[in-house]
Every structure is written in structure tokens, then in C-alpha cells.
Amino acid sequence: MTETTRTSRRQPKKASGLTIERVFSTEGVHPYDEVTWEKRDVVQTNWKTGENVFEQNDVEFPDFWSLNATTIVTTKYFRGALGTPQRETGLKQLIDRVVNTYSKAGLDNGYFASDKDAQVFEDELRWMLLHQYFSFNSPVWFNVGTSSPQQVSACFILSVDDSMDSILNWYKEEGFIFKGGSGAGLNLSRIRSSKELLSSGGTASGPVSFMRGADASAGTIKSGGATRRAAKMVVLDVDHPDIVEFIETKAREEDKIRALRDAGFDMDLSGKDITSVQYQNANNSVRVSDEFMSAVENDTMFGLKARGDGHVIEEVKATELFGKMATAAWECADPGIQYNDTINDWHTNPNSGPITASNPCSEYMSLDNSSCNLASLNLLKFLDEDDIFDVERFTKAVELIITAMDISICFADFPTEAIGDTTRKFRQLGIGYANLGALLMALGLGYDSEGGRKLAAAITSLMTGTSYRRSAELAAVVGPYAGYAANAEPHQRVMRKHQAASDALKPLHTNDSVVAKAANEQWAQVVELGAVNGFRNAQASVLAPTGTIGFMMDCDTTGVEPDFSLVKFKKLVGGSSMQIVNQTIPRALKNLGYGADEIEKIVAFIADHGHVIDAPALKKEHYEVFDCAMGARAIQPMGHVRMMAAVQPFLSGAISKTVNLPETATVEEIADVYMQGWKFGLKALAVYRDNCKVGQPLSDGKKGDGKKVADDAAATAAAAAAPAPEVRVEYRPRRRRLPKSRDGRTTSFSVAGAEGYMTSSKYEDGQLGEVFLKLGKQGSTLAGVMDAFSIAISIALQYGVPLETYVQKFTNQKFEPAGMTDDPDIRIAQSIMDYIFRRLALDYLSFDERSELGIYTSAERARYVETGSYISEEDEAEMPESESLKNDAGDDLRVDEGGPVQPSLIQASPKVEQETVGSAHTTTEMMEGLTGHAIDAPLCMTCGTKMRPSGSCYVCEGCGSTSGCS
Template identity: 70%
Template sequence: MTETVSGAGKKTAARNGSGDKRGAALKVRRVYTTEGKHPYDEVTWEHRDVVMTNWRDGTVNFEQRGVEFPASWSLNSTNIVTSKYFRGAVGSPQRETSLRQLIDRVVKTYVAAGVKHGYFATEADSVVFEHELTYMLLHQVFSFNSPVWFNVGTSSPQQVSACFILAVDDTMESILNWYREEGLIFKGGSGAGLNLSRIRSSKELLSSGGTASGPVSFMRGADASAGTIKSGGATRRAAKMVVLDVDHPDVEEFIETKAREEEKIRVLRDGGFDMDLGGKDIVSVQYQNANNSIRVSDEFMNAVESGGQFGLRARQTGEVIEKVDAKDLFRKLAKAAWECADPGIQYDGTINDWHTCPESGRITASNPCSEYMHLDNSSCNLASLNLMKFLREDGTFDAGTFAQAVEVVITAMDISICFADFPTEPIGDTTRKFRQLGIGYANLGALLMATGHAYDSEGGRSLAASITSLMNGVAYRRSAELAGMVGAYEGYARNADAHKRVIRKHAAANDSIRTLGVNDGAVHKVATRAWQEAIEIGARNGWRNAQASVLAPTGTIGLMMDCDTTGIEPDLALIKFKKLVGGGSMQIVNQTVPRALSALGYQDEQVEAIVEHIAEHGNVVDAPSLRPEHYEVFDCAMGERSIAPMGHVRMMAAVQPFISGAISKTVNMPENATIEDVEEIYFQGWKMGIKALAIYRDNCKVGQPLSAGKGANTGGEATSSAAPKVETVVEYRPVRKRLPKKRPSQTVSFTVGGAEGYLHAGSYPDDGLGEIFVKLGKQGSTLAGVMDAFSMSISVGLQYGIPLEFYISKFQNLRFEPAGMTDDPDVRIATSVLDYLFRRLALDYLPYEKRSQLGIFTADERTATVANEYGGGADVDIVGLQTSVDASPAKETKPSKQDVRVGSSTELLELHLGTTADAPLCMTCGTKMRPAGSCYLCEGCGSTSGCS
């Protein structure tokens, strides 16, 4: 797509950071576009109305009508881009109304800067570059990170970086400046991380004779500051990372910090307080705005392996002031992560072994999602390619086009540093001197499934490694070409030997890839050539960029590109929700599934039957015609067949040698995983050469899933060896017990997720529910008719003797819209209208003993139970508590603190469709978020809890 030519045709001589003139420029050839045709003229455009409501109360969060988008873009991506990235006040003439305006605002700024700084051989080349970049954005081939869309081409500072690393020293001035710098970064729509290990511990003395506060105490102030700032002008919450070295004397306090706070959240939420993300009461809990990570050294990990002692060192003198058992400390780290998913772990030895600029300083920290790792006071702008756009119809990966796309993206990313603004001068100075870039990709999980590869398989890892190696090899090759054109990065001369060494390490890792099929073999061949050229050209020119690639979570931009999977993550589940015109959504099978089945050789009628099975059951187990050996292709992060935790680790290890930075990746673990399992993952991550990882155990932040405590009777009756008696077989038939003409009844008005309705319940005079009628929706509507028919069938069943508790056990927790907050103090949140109705009926018509088995309690009962358990606090309103019941239903036992469960009305256990129990509600629209790397992503409005 692009090539370098001599500088004869260049209009402007550019200078690098050192002031040296270079004599080459880019000659750009067309790949996607056609001479004489603008990319906009080759797509079908349509106008749409974007109206986004809060599902909890029905209020309109955002509205803009008549926006213009390509017909190929989904409603979801339209909503995301319109609400998040269009600039100008809504309703004003300055407001952007078309995707064309958004893309032009960004692309034309990039091209103008490229011309100004001498990147293009001729004006015609700049036009071709503009068209190619426009086409790729228009067709969702790639996307820049969110700050680019927020800021570029506007009157705001041109902040293009999503990831920042700060530095803090052991002085009050530096600590207060840390608070200030984070605020500036959050305001620009980005996230920041830093290492607090320079701050003296609480076990060390001050020069005045007092004792130091320690880094954990200063984390409180930074957390409070972050909690008041929403990134990018209320587009998303602040994201930050706090790192502490494992040899810091306060390391144990740091490790347990969030686990202790999580216990508070659990008790307060069970007490009826609003502890959701953005809830009015969550501000009472500390340290919730940061991801925490422990930076472990090879020395420490060796001590863990050998069972030895490890020294904690004073910050100023470096002397050992305390020795601890390394295994015990590692166990505490794993236990805290098991309890609340924090802290993550970063492997200092591996990180700095792959450092291209060690002469300029060590790598001590990362950005909030752990993918960007480089010098303190630096930044990285990101862009991610949509891998599914390079999958041909015949199932092969188009390595050639992918390589050319990488060249264009890397060139654009480097140009952005020429005009970018930065929140602080130290960050701007370091970034301009080292020009760190972070190209990456999204949709790997979908690509592997579509090509018939299991995520946790040798073939899947080989293909992923080959693609990643190709991306990084081409990126460094283009970086070397740019160095010959506009100069190497300013810090290169000092770090040339180290940079060359790291490039050789990447190339050697590429040579060790063991290809297993046609796809990965073809990609690997192109990657090998790219690395050879990167080394050769770099030896002459150096490199333009100190680093080239990371693997980010691709949250909002993944939705912008209509990706099925984010970053390097596997598919979350085989079922997803699709937005419908006019509002609402429907549950569908992921569209990658039919393509995968075709790739595996199944016929159309077989594919149809398997898809129908998945739609009904949510998984592929026992699907008609599907061979068991193909089950693994459809394994997802969660669900009936979830990927083993070590499968996530193995995938990270496969691609890590081909990433300049690191990988934002969450290792998903089942609820029944043990602390030992976490220890094994953290230990193997070190052994496998991963730079950083985090784990997430289902439900680890909000207690355990609801489960009945009724035991089974294992006793048996005595048997006789005598001949069996002949028993008379009696056939029982149900008899309908009709209600009298005049019967007691009650009517309950309710609201679920903004939908209003009425429940009429009629009883027998001698007690016992006998009929229900539900009024929901307008008279004559489909919904009203369905509810009438449903009510009739339930009523007849009750009159034939079907126990009410049977219906409740079947219909509670059913999940569909409308869902969310209710106006009933006993049932605060419902996963559907039916979930609410049958919980309400349970509370009104079942005795306590039966309700306790179902985990359904009144607010007063929950209050009394928790007040009795925790002492005092009788005025709290508990949202849910499960009482353990032994084999005798009449005998109940008090729950221990470990037995406190999330119960009844707040049972947000959305495992069936691939969300997690404790994923937060979106601050913007109130819908449930889902994991995206180590952050959370709202598929309703695109908000993220982290970067990109």
C-alpha cells in the first residue's frame, strides 16, 4: 500500500527529534479505493434516528434524529458513534450529523499534519492516503482509540493518547502533583497508571522523626479525586492503575486493600444501599476507581518456587527491614485476587527484558488495562484492526492486505504525534522523544471460531501467534522506513543496541512458531519476510518508534467496528442481543457460528438445526449432527462449556513474544475455582513469559449464587429377601378444584424497568392461590394477549393442584426485557416481568419455610437476619440473604458470615447469556455491562470502565 522513495519528489524536508534531515518519502498506492471515486460514493447511506433510553426508568438519555450512516452499519454501532463521538452541542448547528463529518474531521487533520511534516512524496500520494484511511474507517477495517474521536479536529486540546504512565516521588509536592496530573488525563478521555513504590512505607521514619503515612494512605486521596471525574467530559468514568513492587514493606496492606473494601460493599449492598457503579452510596467505599497490580521480580518468584525467604526493603536506603516467607506472601496475593479479582500481577523481569530503551530508564508501571508499558511520564496512542475484515470467503486469512493495512495505520499513528497535545509537559516531552505506538487488533475470538479453530487449541494459538507476529513485524518494518524518511526517535541513539536486541528476540520467536495448517502457514511466511526486512532496514535507519504494538481491550471502538469479540478475548457466549429498529432487542445466535459450522463441513440443513439448538439451549451440547470433537470450537468465556482458565493463559503466552507492550486480558475462572488455582495461574504466567495478567472468578465481588440448602435423605429402608409382594397399581388423575363465584382477591400495581402493570390474584376461601390475571401492555396488543393466555394457563394449573412453589422455581430468574428496577421494596430488581410476578406471589402466598428454600424474603426478614448476624444496624434494608436449610425443611440454621448470599430481588446472575454476576450497571444508561479485557463495556451505549 505504501513504499518509500527518494526525497527528490518531496516538497518539504522533515526533521526528526535530533534535527537531522532525511531524504525519503512515502509513495502510496491504492489497495481498497478506486482512482476517480471517493470512498463515500461507493456505499449506500441512510438516515436514522438515535434515541437511547434508560431501561430502569424509561427516561431518554440521548436523542439525535436524522443522523447519516452507511446501511451496512448496525444500529448498535450507529448509537455508539452518534452518542459518544459526534461533537457539538445536540440541537445546535455545530453538531455533527453524519459519519462523513466525523471521519473527515479526523482524517483530514492527520493528512494535513502528514503533508506539513513531509511524510508524502507528492500531493497525489497524500490524497491516496486520505482515501485509503477514509475507506478503512468507513468500512470498519480499523479504528483509532476513543480520544482521537473525542478530540482531533475540534477546539479541544488534540489529545490522541488513551494510555498514560505517570511518576510519583517521595515528596508531598510530587504526590499532590500526581492528583493533578491524573485529573487532567481523565478530563481528556484517557486513563493513567503509576508505581507508588518510591513512596516510603508506613514502617519507615520521616526526617522529622515521625512515621511515614505509606502509599496506601495516599491512594485514598487519588481514589476520591478520580471518583469525581468522568473521562472525556462525562463520556466514561476515570480509569487508573496503581502498581506496587513486591519488595515494598507495605505490600501486604496493598494486597488486601480492595478485598477488605469488597467485604464492605457486600454487606452494604445486602443492607439495601445502592452499591452499583455510579450508585449514590458507592462513594462511601474506597479504592474503587483503580485497578491494582503487584510488580513481582524474578528474585521473588524464584523464592516462591524454592520456598525461601524474601526481603522487604526500605525505599530510600534499599536495606532489608523485614523478611517474609515468599510462598506465604504469594498465597496472600492469590487469596485477595480470588476474593475480589484484585490485585493483578506484573512480571518485572520479563517486562524489562523486552524493553527497547533501558538506557533511558526502567519500565516500572503500566496504563490502567496493563497493555501499555514503557517509560514513566509517557503516553501511547492506540488503534485496533478488525481481524474479521481480512477473512476471505474461502476461510483463508488475507495476510497481504492485512500487512498493507498495518502500514497505513502505523503511518497515521506516527503522524498524530506530530500535532498531538499532551496533558503535561513531561509526558509530551517523553512521548515526542520516544514516539510510542500501540497498534493491535480485535475480533480474534470470532476469527478463530469462524475458521474452525478452538480458542484453547494448538491450531488456534498458532494462527493467533502468526497474525500477531505479522502485525508487529510489519509495524516495525514501517517504523524503520519512517526513520529513513523523517528520522529515528530521539532516544534511539542512546538505546540502539538494546532496541536491535529486542527486534532480534521478536524475530527469533517468530521462527519458533510451529504452524499446523494452511492458514497459519501462509500468514507465518509473510511474517517471516516482514521481520527479515524490519531487521535489515532498521540496521540502516534505526526505528521511528520505541514501541509499536499492544493488545488493548477495544471496548467502545470494538462496538464501533461491530466486532463480536473484543481484543484477544474469546467469544463471551454463543447467544447475544441484537438491537431492533424502533427500540428493544432480540436474542440471536452469534453470526460467527453458522460460518464456523460451514468451515467445519456441515451442510446448510445441519447448520440450521444446530443453530436452532443453540438458540434454545445456549450451548452446542447434544446439538443434532454436531460431532463431539467440534464442541471445543464453540467454547466461550462463560456458559455450559467454558474455556479452562489455563486456556486463556496459553493464548496470552502464544502471542506475547510478538507484542511490544503487553496484553489486556482477563483470565476467566469458574466460581468453584480455588485459591490454589489462582496461585497456579499467576505462577505459570511467570513461567510462560507473560508480562502481566489479571484473573476474574465468577461472582467473586458480590457473594455466591443462590442455591437451595435442602439436603437429600440418604437413609434407606430395610429390605427383605422374601418374595416381593404384588402391589396394586392405582392410577391417579388430577381433579380440578374450581374457585367459588365469590372469592377473596388482591390487586398489586407494579413497575418493572419502566413498564407498568397490574397483578390480580384470586384465592380459595380456605386460603391458597387459585388464579392470576396480569394486565400489561395496551388492550389488543400482542403483549396483552400473550399475558392473558399465560395467566389462564397458570390459573388452570393451580386449580389442578400444581404447587405454586413449582411455578416460582421455574419462572423466577427468567431473563428478558423489560427488566430492572421495580417500585416494590421487597423486590428491588427483577430480571423480567415474570421474575417479579412470581417473586411477589411467593411473598404473598408461601410460608417462610418454603420461601427460604427458594431464597425469597421480605425486606423485614432480610433486615432481621443480617442485623442478628452482624449485630446492630436494625434499620438497614437487606436486598438479599439466603438461609441455609438442612434436610428437615422445618429446621433452619443461621447463616455464617461465609453463608451470606446474594438473594432474591437482586439476583443478577447473568451467566446463561454470558455476563457476570457482579458486572456493574452502566453509569450512562443503566444497562448491565460485560467484561472487556480487564475493564467493563456497555453494549447499550458504548460506555467503558477503562481505556480504549
């Protein structure tokens, strides 16, 4: 302790400026002259009306940038009104606008040893952005170099005190932050509870009541003027007397949402009626202490304390309170959990105040009234031709990015004076990465494997160690952060904790051995240089969701997430998409030792099946390499937790990640995830149980556990391997004509105001055999097309094509007219085809067949809300055995003593038809078929595509919109 204190007081030797080494760019060659450019047209249409909502022609991008990245950057980041000379027309203008601002600010503030070093810095930064090696967070692209306030931070933490002035100020400050395209979080625990008295003698309202006003305010402000909701986090300490009300708040609102949905209201995330319920604009998290978690372990009592003098108002059983948290999260995914003592044990500035809250996605954790600007590296770019992780280039990239991020604080604007003061005083940064999942797969390492975790930990350690080493070097040039002097010892203590964690890494392979050795060298320099120079930045690294910027970099995976699925969809000119097997799969197979012929067969199998189970020539011990977030071999919840635990010791902040659980997960499993997160040393954790929220579409009935899929696939493979019979038999379908007189029904319908009639007839056994559709005036093109379609469907039905096949193919098709219907069982249809085949399913398929497709009547849905079962016990008793509510294991699917049990869904088919380019099916629908899962995420409010998880947010692969931090 004495020696550390003495070294921390040494006077640093002032350096003259940074000398920047040229690593990526070429001396004498402009980065733009090294690539081929092409002009493209970017057009976006409204998914409901079909009309163009955005169009910009002849935008200029490098030929290796995907159309998806082009679209996202053009629509999100180009500045200037469309159709005016001020509108940016290409990537060069965008990058120059940002890079030139950073370079000039670096020169003006004394960062560089010479003008030449500034020019090299500029060239290197420009080259890395051009080649998608990294990206700044979205506010940089929105604001830097424009006439708008130069807001560069995406993450903010506010504070609120126990006074009406402070509470109203909270509403105002959040509004300014949301307007600038960012998100904010805060802790409400200073506000006295509803069980305490006011100074006037009245009873306090409590923090939950004030959350209503903030929620309503957030719901009216769309971040950055865009179409997504504001992103915000609300935290409450576990010892607050109103903690139970806080925990159950969103679960009770979810009950309202279900009831309103079943009454016919539009309660989707972007639905017009969702605003009638409260608390939907924030993520909620409970801040737990080690004392509380120990009380849960020991099953003892725990005290809830008054906000004023801290006396215990009420004692509760810790296990019961913890159980309420897990139950609420089971019901609606809120609240998440934050581990207070762990967070503050890694706090570099405790003498300036504790860390009480986080940003909306939980990765940034620092002082109240502070902000953090983010940037993320594309890890896959640092694999060389021999698939060795390039430590030198990665280290140099981190140096440059950290330098740029720190420079941005010199010219940045902030939404409030308090945030500006704190940020300039502590200079918090948040470097991170994307494409970890793709990197591990390319190297032949399973995401949920010891080898995968070792490499991820080593890379994270190298990134943060290099960042703090550069921060110490910057401190020698432009001085340490203003708050460092008061926090020198705790800051250095945290650096030693990071160093010790890095030293404890035990690598398994060549890559992580090399990376871990380099990381240890960086941390040794951090401790040595920091003791002399101090540090320029209080914080250096986080792992953010990287939603929109991940698409900008053409990343296969976002943040710390695993790969989403083995088959992706490539956007083509004209708006269609093409199904392709992940390009990392052949690379992974090569690294695993497979030959060209074997790779070709395995890739072809994956293209057909969407998974690797029983792929030809693929060894079973290699299956784990191809495990994804979705699909037949989905990564188990604890696999996500273990990866978070591997990288957490090497981050200044935390990790934006949601642990996904299947619909069948229990409250106890969620409680275990929360408990293990604490034991593993995580700082925060969020969970999401499939289909726990109404704001997500229902599962499509194709889910199944991996074992059943594996068994089915094995049986299929065994059958295929059996010797073929010698006699060839040719089968021809026979048409089963309807009798001259047959029963039928005529249904009138209206979809978004478009009216029509459907007449359907059936055989004597009740099976559908004929459909006629009447739309439009007789003799019109529409009427003729529908007549022809009806005849084709009717003949196919009579030749034996199952109705279920048509329901699978035509439901969820999206085209106009689409919207509200006059059918109480089908309140919203995505097209007339979607409505017709849902109606036919309800009229002619058995309950068992419909439940497999996820199609229920309004009465069945209402009954499920009340009882946990879609059908009454009386009705089930009268059903034939084949339609009884039993799953394949014979389990009863009605409500049992443990609570509602979710219906079993059919297993994913081992054979999925490959869709062709230009198919009417959407990208999402094809992905559902290939993965065997419904993608459990909201619909994008910009383009209508189903979004996918990204950290603790959702991101749209179609247009790049996010539901939270960008």
C-alpha cells in the same frame, strides 16, 4: 556484539518520503461513492424513567453498518451541540474530520513523497474506516479536528516521588487525564512506607493512605465528561514494606460493601451509596520480581525493603505473601499481578529508565510520564472468500495505520508537559486487533486449541513485525525517535528476541503457515533495516480491550477475547431486539466439512439450546470450536492463559485480559494461574472469580458444570430417540379450585413511591393458588389491567403452572416505576412485576427452590456474609431432606475448614424457550437463559443494561459505554 554495534552506527540514507500504494480504494472513485447510504433516527431512553436522554434524527450511515454501531458512534463520537448547525450529522463528517487532519499533518511534516501519495493515503485511510477494517481509539474520535485539545492518546503512565508536592501533583495530573477521556496508571513504590520515619522524626503515612485522596479525586471526575468512572491503575512493588496493607485494602472494603448492602444500602457499582467506601476507582496490581516468584517456588523467606537506603525492614515467608495476594483476588478480584523482570527484559529503552507501571488495563507498559495512542484492526475483515487470511491486505493495512498513528504525535496535545516531552521523544504506538475469537471460530479452530493459538501467534507476529518494519522505513524518512540513539543496542536486542520467537513458531495449518512465513520475512527486514535506519517508534503494539471501538467496527468479539456466547441479539428499529445465532457458526461448520442440511439442523439446535452439546450431526471433536467465554462449555481459565502466552512474545506491550474463573474456584487455583502466568512469560495478569464482588448482580441460579449439562442433554436426546408408543394419549390439565374458605395474606408495598397491595391465598398444603393486585384508583385503566392480570395468573396457578415459572419469567423485568422499596428483603426492584414475583417467591417457595433462583431474605444474606451459609445448621436440621443444603454430588454447602463454600446452583436447562422480537425480556436476560450463566458484570451507568467483560474492563452492548479504557 561488535558487529551489531558497528552496524547500528551506520548513517542512514535519507529518503525523500513515503510512496503510498493504492490497495483498498479505487483510483478516480471517492470511497463514499462506493457504498449505499441511508438516514436513521437515533434515540436513547433513560432506563429508570423511560424519558429520552438522547435523540438525533436523520443521521447518515452506510446501509451495512448495524443500528448498534450507528447508535454508539452518534452518541459517543459526533461533535457539536445537539440542535445546532455545528452538530455532526453523519459518518462522512466524522471520518473526514479525522482523516483530513492526519493527511494534512503528514504533508506538513514531510511523510509523503508527493501530494499524490498524500491523497492516496487519505483515500485508503478513509476507505478502511468506512468499511470497518480498523478504528482509532476513542480520544481520536473525541478530539481530533475539533476546537478541543487534540489529545489522541488513551493510555498514560504517570510517576510520583516521595514528597508532598509530587503526591499533590499526581492528583492534579490524573484529573486532567480523566477529563480528556483517558486513563492513567502509576507505581507508588517510591513513597516511603508507614514503617519508616520522616526527616522530621515522625512516622510516614505510607502509599496506601495517599491512595484514598486519589481515589476520592477520581470518583468526582467522569472521564471525558461522560457517565463512566475514571479509569486508573495503582501498582506497588512486592518488596515494599506496606505490601500486605496494599494487597488487602480492597478486600477489606468489599467486606464493608457486603455489610452495607445487607443493611439495605444501594451498593451497586453505580449505586448512590457506593461512594461511602474507598479505593473503588482503581485497579490494583502487585509488581513481582523473579526473585520473589522463585522464593515462592522454593518456599523461602523474602525481604521487604526500605524506600530510602534499601535495607531489609522485615522478612516474610514468600508463600504466605503470595497466598495473601491470591486470597484477596479470590475475595474481590484485586490485586492483579505484573511480572517486573519479564516486562523489563523486553524493554527497548532501558537506558532511559525502567518500566515501573502500566495504563489502567495493563496493556501499555513503558517509561514513566509517557502516553500511547491505540488503533485496532478488525481481523475478520481479512478473511477472503475462500476463508484464507489475506496476508497482503493485512500487511498493507498495518503499514497505513502505523503511519497514521505516528503522524498523530506530530500534532497531538498532551495533559502535562512531561508526558508530551516523553511521548514526542519515544513515540510509543499501540496497534492491536479485535475479532480474534470470531476469526478462529469462522475457520473452525477452537480458542483453546493448539491450532487456534498458532494462528493467533502468527497474526500477532505479522502485525508487530510489519509495524516495526514500517517504523524503520519511517525513520529513514523523518528520522528515528529522539531516544533511540541512547537505546540502539537494547532496542535491536528486543527486535532479535521477537524474531527468534517468530522463527520458533511451528504452524499446523495452511493459514498459519502462510501467515507465519510472512511474519518471519517481516522480522528479517526489521532487523536489517533497523540496524541501518534505527526506528521511529520505541513501541509498536499492544492488545487493548477494544470495547467501544469494537462495537463501532461491528465486531463479534473484543481484543484477544473468545466469543462471548453462541447466540447474539440484533438491535431492531424501535428498540426491540432479535435473537440470532452467530453468523460465524455456519461459516465454521462449512469449513469443518458439514453440508447445507447438517448446518441448518445444527444452527437450529443452537438457536433452541444455546450450546452445541448433542447437536444433530455435529462431531464431538468439533465441540471445542464453539467453546465460548460463557455457557455450558465455557473455556477453562488456563485456556485463557495459554492464549495470552501464545501471543505475548509478539507484542511490544502486554495484553488487556481478565482470566475468568467460576464461583467455585479456590484460592489455590488463583495462585496457580498467577504462577503459570509467570512461567509462561506473560507481562501481566488479572483474574475475576464469578460473584466475588457485590457491585455485580447475583448469579441467577442457572449455572452448572459442562458435564452435568452434557449428561442432561444426552438423557434428553436418548429419550427423544426412543420409539413412541403406539397408543396416543391426550392429556388435559384439570383445574384445582381453592376451597371456599382459605388462608391468605395481604402485603402492602411501595416501589419508587408507587404504592399497592397484594393479596395472595393458598391451598391447605401451602401452595399458592390465587393472587390479587390493587394498584391505582378503582375504575382506572391501571386498576383494570392489574385485575385482569391477577385473574389470568390465578387461573393458571390453579391449572398447575408452577410458581417458579412465573418467578423466572417476571423477575428482572425493567420498567417504571423502579427503584427503592419499603420491603427489607427486597431493597431494590426493577419494576412492580419484579417486586411482586420476588415477594411471592419469598412467601411461597421453599429455600431450595428460592436458592436455585438466587432469591434470599435479608437475614439469609446477612448470615451468608458471616458464615458462608445462607441458613443455620439448626434450621437445616429441621428441613426436609429435599431442601437440605447438599448439591447433586451430596457435598455439604456449609462452611468447612477450607473457608466458605459457595452454594451449588442448578444446571442450565438443555431447552430454552426462544424469545420473540419485542419481548419484555431484556437482551441480557435472554442471554442468561441461553448461556446458563448470569452475566457477571456491572449495570451500565448510561442505559442500565448489564455490561460484559472486555479485556480487564466492562463494556455495554447497548450504548457502548465502558468501565475503563475505551
